[in-house]
Amino acid sequence: MRTGLTNDQPQVTVDLLIMTVSGERLRLLLSQRVNPPFTGQWALPGRFIGLNESAEEAAGRLLEEMLPVRNAFLEQLYTFTRADRDPRGRVISVAYLLIVSGRKLRTLLAEGKTPLRCFEVALDEEGLRLADETGLALSGEDLAFDHGRIVETGIRRLRGKIDYTDIGFRFLENPDEFSLGELQIIYEAVQGTMLDSSNFRRFILNRYEKDGRLSQTDQMEKRGRGRPAALYRFNGWRS
Amino acid sequence: MRTGLTNDQPQVTVDLLIMTVSGERLRLLLSQRVNPPFTGQWALPGRFIGLNESAEEAAGRLLEEMLPVRNAFLEQLYTFTRADRDPRGRVISVAYLLIVSGRKLRTLLAEGKTPLRCFEVALDEEGLRLADETGLALSGEDLAFDHGRIVETGIRRLRGKIDYTDIGFRFLENPDEFSLGELQIIYEAVQGTMLDSSNFRRFILNRYEKDGRLSQTDQMEKRGRGRPAALYRFNGWRS
C-alpha cells in the first residue's frame, strides 16, 4: 500500500468513490486504514498509479483487487492537490466515481470477497453524514485525509448529473428488467428528496422511451406489496 | 521549464487553457515550444507543480509569468493521465480552464507582455480548428502532446456550463457596464451557434435580473452602428 514515501517528487494516487443505492439509501464503500497515518480511520480505497498505467487503469486494477465487478461505470471526479493533504509528504489524488448496483454489491459483501464496508451516506445543509449497519456514525471530518471533501464532491456531481444524463440507470440491479419504482428509489436516494411517482414516470418516459433508449418489456414484476409494475429495459448504453 | 525528466516517478504538470472571446470568436492562447519534444509546435502553457504548492497555486504562478491578469476565473478542467502522453516519460497533467476578457487580453498582447499567441478556435462535427491572424491554420492533432484533447474537453465544458451557470459573464470586458448584445456575442461564440436576440434577452433578464444579480444602469452605449443599447451591471460574484 502506501509506504516509503520520499519528499523528492509528488506521488500520485487514485482514490475510488464507490457508490451504490440499496435499501432506498445512497451508500458508499470505505476501507479501514491499518497503517499510519490515520490508522483505524475510514478512507476511500486508493492506490498509487503505476509508471505504465493511466489513472483509469490504476482505478480498474484497484477495483479488481477490492471489488471484482465488471462493466461498472467509472468517471473521473476531480483531482485533489493541496500540498498538506497527506501528512506523509506530497501526494496528489485523482478521484474516480464508480457506480455499482446494489445487488452485485450485496453479493460481494456477503461472500466476504472484499475488505470494504458499506456506509449509508447523506449530504444536506448540516454536512456529510455516514453510518453503517452496526450503528457506527461518522461525519466527513472523521474520514482520513481529505476524503470527506472527495465524498462531498462526488455526491454533488451525482446530483448534478442525474437529471440531465442517464447516470441514474447505472445504479440499476438489472438494466434489462426493472420497474420505474426501482428507478425512482434511485433518483430519490441520490437527490435526497422524495418525488411524485406520477411526475417521475412522465419525466422518464418522455425523456427515454420516445427515442427508444427505454422500452417496456412484456414482463411484470412478481413478488411486490402493491400492484405489480411493468418491467422496462434500458438500451441507451450499447451503442 | 521541462527538463531532465527521470523515469522513476510520475511528474505532475498543470496546463492552462486560457480562453477569451474577441471579434465575435472564441479564442485561446498557445505558446510555441522551443525545446523538444514537439519543438516548434504549439502547446498550452504549462509547468511542473512545485513540491509545496497546490495545482491551483501552480496555475496561478504560471499565469503571473505568462499573462499578468487579476481575478481571472480559474476552474479545474480534467486530469490527463495516459502513460504515453509525453514522450519524455511519465507526465500527468492537471488541466485548468481560465477565462479572461478580450480587452485585457488585447492590451497584454499588444504590449508584448506575454509570449503567448492568440488563436481563434472552433469545434464542430469536423473536429477542432485553430487559426491565428496570420492565416496559420491548425487542427487538434497539430498541437503538442494531447493538447488537442484538452482543448476539446475545455470547449465542451464551457458549452455545457454556459447555459446553466453565470460563466458567460466571465468573458465580459467590463462586468459593470455591458450591453446585452455584447453578452449575446459571447454566448454565440462559445456555443458556436446564432441566437435570436429577443429570446436571448428574455432568457438573461428572466434568469439574472429577477434575483438582482443583473441590473440595468442609467448609462447607454455610445459609439455603435444601430440603436444605442442600455448598459447593465452584473453583481452575481461579489457575495
Added chain:
DNA sequence: CCTTTCATAGTCGCTTTGACCATAATTAAT
C-alpha cells in the same frame, strides 16, 4: 372484506422556450 400499498393515468396551471413579428433609434449610403 376492507385496508394498505404501490402502479398508472390524467388534469390544471404556471413557466420556459423557440419561432416569429413589430417597432425604435441610431449610422451609413444615396
Added chain:
DNA sequence: ATTAATTATGGTCAAAGCGACTATGAAAGG
C-alpha cells in the same frame, strides 16, 4: 434630406416541461 441598413427592444403564439394534485387499478395482508 431621404432612404437603407443595423442594432435594440418589446411583444405574441404555440409547444414543451413541470409541480401539485386527483383518481383509479391491482396486488398483498389482516
